[in-house]
Amino acid sequence: MEWRFFLLLLIVPIHLFGQITVKDDSHVIIPDSSLRILTVDEEISSKDVILKRNEFIQSKDSNPNLGLSKFSVWLSFDLENKSHSSDYILDVAYPILDDIELYEVDSLGQLITKGHYGIFQKFDKRYYKHANYIFDLDIAPNQKKQYYLRVKSSEQIILPIAIGKPKSIWEKLTKENIFIGGYLGVVLIMSIYNLLLFLSVKDRSYLYYVLYVIFLGLTQLGIVGFNFQFLWPNSPHWEAVSVIIFACSSSIAVLFFSDHFLKLKDNVPFIRPVLLALFFLFLSSILLTVFGYTQTGFQVMQGATSIQTVVLIITSLFALRRNYRPARYFFAAWSILLVGALIFLLKDYGILPYNLFTSNSFRLASIVEMALLSFALASRINIMKREKELSQARELTISLENERLIREQNIVLEQKVEERTKELTESNESLHTALVHLKEAQSQLVEAEKMASLGQLTAGVAHEINNPINFVTSNVAPLKRDIKMIWDTLEEVERLAFDEGLSKEEKQTRIDAYKEDIDIEYLKTEVDFLLKGMHDGAYRTAEIVKSLRIFSRVDEDALKYADINEGVESTMIILNSLIKDGITVEKTYGDIPKVECYAGKLNQVFLNILTNAIYAIDKKFGSTVGGSLRIETGLHNDSSIFVKISDNGTGIPKAIRDKIFEPFFTTKDVGEGTGLGMSIAYNTIAKHEGKILVESEEGQGTVFTLVIPIQQNI
Incomplete structure (x- = not known):
């Protein structure tokens, strides 16, 4: 009995110390040590809290800091109303609590929920539309009530609690x-x-x-x-x-x-x-x-x-x-x-x-x-601005100094420029003179190439014409002799025919004897042979003249449609004298349309390439047999034709293959070439919007393929 009385003496003061009293003159009450706190290591229900009410610990702070907790924390406080009003509210000014619930102890000692809020529910669910958690404390005048508050948060739990009349609380919140x-x-x-x-x-x-x-x-x-x-x-x-x-x-x-x-x-x-x-x-x-x-x-x-x-x-x-x-x-x-x-x-x-x-x-x-x-x-x-201003000032000083130096340098430079201009003027005059001489030399070289080609052409034509002309001239004397014998025969026959002292049989006998004496049958055969030879020579001469006319093309400065096969063939006729007996010539002319071109200039290209091919064959084979020259024409595609000239001569070394179209480049001995033939050929084909393809193997031969558009885009 004594120990119970002693325990009652301990409990009653604690209970009285933990009580909050509100009066009419109270505005906002912030509990200090009136709060009791219970921390648990597991979630408990409201019934379990009643059983653990003796485990609550008195708070020492008016603004309890409960730290971090995985579970709900419970608070308890007693409230006594000594005022004439029953309208009081509780304000918990810590909006980031996850869950907060207020309970009231009824007359039977059970916990009744007075409000349950938190950030688990939408804001509109709150009775008081304020960020703080606000609860009604419905307590009649001269009444005492006990309340429990359950809070839970994933963050630090701090509970700044205030109790007061709505007006006072709202003034504080405002x-x-x-x-x-x-x-x-x-x-x-x-x-x-x-x-x-x-x-x-x-x-x-x-x-x-x-x-x-x-x-x-x-x-x-x-x-x-x-x-x-x-x-x-x-x-x-x-x-x-x-x-x-x-x-x-x-x-x-x-x-x-x-x-x-x-x-x-x-x-x-x-x-x-x-x-x-x-x-x-x-x-x-x-x-x-x-x-x-x-x-x-x-x-x-x-x-x-x-x-x-x-x-x-x-x-x-x-x-x-x-x-x-x-x-x-x-x-x-x-x-x-x-x-x-x-x-x-x-x-x-x-x-x-x-x-x-x-x-x-x-x-x-x-x-x-x-x-x-x-x-x-x-x-x-501002510092950057000042630094920029200082930098600009330094730059201005440097700029002024540079301007002064530039002025001084300009004077020196003007003098040097004047001297240099004078030197350049003299140099330009010298270069102009050299350029004039160079152009004259170039013109002379081009003319020399033309004269070389003309000389080669003249030699070929002279050789080709000389043979049939010689054949004609050599037949003139025998033919004159045979014709004289025919005239003599006619005179003898006429004489015998008018001789009245001879009978018809004697006349016939003497005529037959005369014919036998001059061998009239052989004479007729010889005259026919001589006339045929002279006819062939004249025909050959006419063909050569025709080829020369085709090759020369007096209309070469105008674009015209020309037969490329005819141009190649005329060139071959002119070059026939250069082709030795040991060289085999194979010509394959395709069925190609006429080509819009400068025919005379293209014939010059054919002449230059064929001349080089014959030269390469002669250099390799000399007077022996085995040389081969092949000419082929045909359609390259729908818009162009090709002319392929192949030889089995010495070929072009790889080291100089990229130089063969350069002006003045030649591998021939001095006096045998000017080095302009292939350059002229390249420029002529380029002028026709065509191209020259070269395939060569040293010691095996060379293939030149000329690709020429059928129609010029001019």
Whole structure:
């Protein structure tokens, strides 16, 4: 009995110490040690809580910080109404709780749900349309009630609780909302202003700063529940992870901003690997959160953020040691933010009181930080502007000095140019004279080539005509003799015919004897032979003259349709004297249409190539047999014909094959060629829009294929 009385003495004071009393003159009550807390290592029901009511521990803080917990945390408090009003509400000012439920103990000792909210449900489901969790406390005057509060969160659990009349609570919330609205205004102003500066100066530091401010603002607005209330009230799943993702995104933007703004590559290069490691920590926090490990992601984010703050302050100090002046604002900004974060944490752990200043200390510090970073950017731009002005001044000085040097150099250069111009004038006159001489020499060489071809042509024609003419002239004397004998025979017959002293038989006998004496039969045969020889010689001479006319083509300066086979054949007739008995000539003329061309110029091409082929055969075989010259014509395609000239002469060495069409290049001995024949041939075929294909093997022979369009596109 005594121990029960002693236990009652212990319990009653605790119960009385944990009671909250409201009166008519009460505005907003923030419980301090009136809260009792129960932490469990598993989820328990409301019935189990009643059984564990003696395990609740008295809170020492008016703003309990319960840390991280995988399971629900229970709070209990007693409320006594000593006022004349029954209208009171409970405000839990921590909107990022995942789940919160208020229970009231009825007269039978059972727990009755007074309200159940959280980010698991859409915002419209809340009775009071506010980011905080607000519950009605329906308690009559002079009545006492006991309440239980169950909370659960994947993030840190902090419970800033306030109890009061609706008017007082709403006045308190309005002040907080006004401050949050002002914070939002600062975020928008800083974002838009620096975004416009970025679009103007194109400095990436401004872009990183804008991203940092936007994500930081979204993070802070998410913590106070504004995002869920106004931006995505129907997306509770996104609300559950958005704060962590925004916090990591703002930190990543800060890393890029710091690297670019502080020029870490030049000023503090050894710190960049640390920033890279922090980047991957924040990235892993985002991935963990997205894949459902929200509490782990929050812990990684929280740890990385703490490290980042210290690292950036140290980094700015190193940059200051390198006399990088914009780092002063950077150091001041992060130092102030660190102070604001410390005040916020000390408030959460009950060291500092929970009020409007301490609950918004981090936001106040972030406003100052944003302003200082903006000043830092402006200072950086001013420094860059001054550096640019100094650079421009130096460039102007250098430019003026260069201008002076240029003026002096111009005078010297003008003198040198004048001297050089005089030298060039003299040189140009000399070159002009040399060019005139060169053109004259070229004309002479071309004329020499023409004369060489003409000489070759004349020699061939003379040789060809000489044979039949000689044949005719050699037959004239025998023919005159035979004709004289015929005239003598006619006179003898006439004499005998008019001799009246002879009988007819004697006349016939004497005529037969005379005919036998002069061998009249042989005489007739000889006359026929001589006439036939003279006819053949005359015909041969006419054919040669015809070939010469075809070859020469007096109309060669005009495009006309010509028979290529006829042109090749006339060239062969002219060159017949060069072809020795040991050379076999094979001609295969295809059925080809007439070709629009300069016929005389093409005949000159055939002459040059055939002459070279005969020369190569003679050089290889000499007077022995075995030489072969083959000529073939035909259709190359629907629009062109070909002329192929093949020989089995000496061939063209590979080393000089690319030079055979160069002017003045020749392999013949001095006096045997000018080196212009193949050059003229190449230019003539090119003028006809054709081409010359060469195949040759040294010691085996050469094949020239001329491809000539049937119609010229002129």
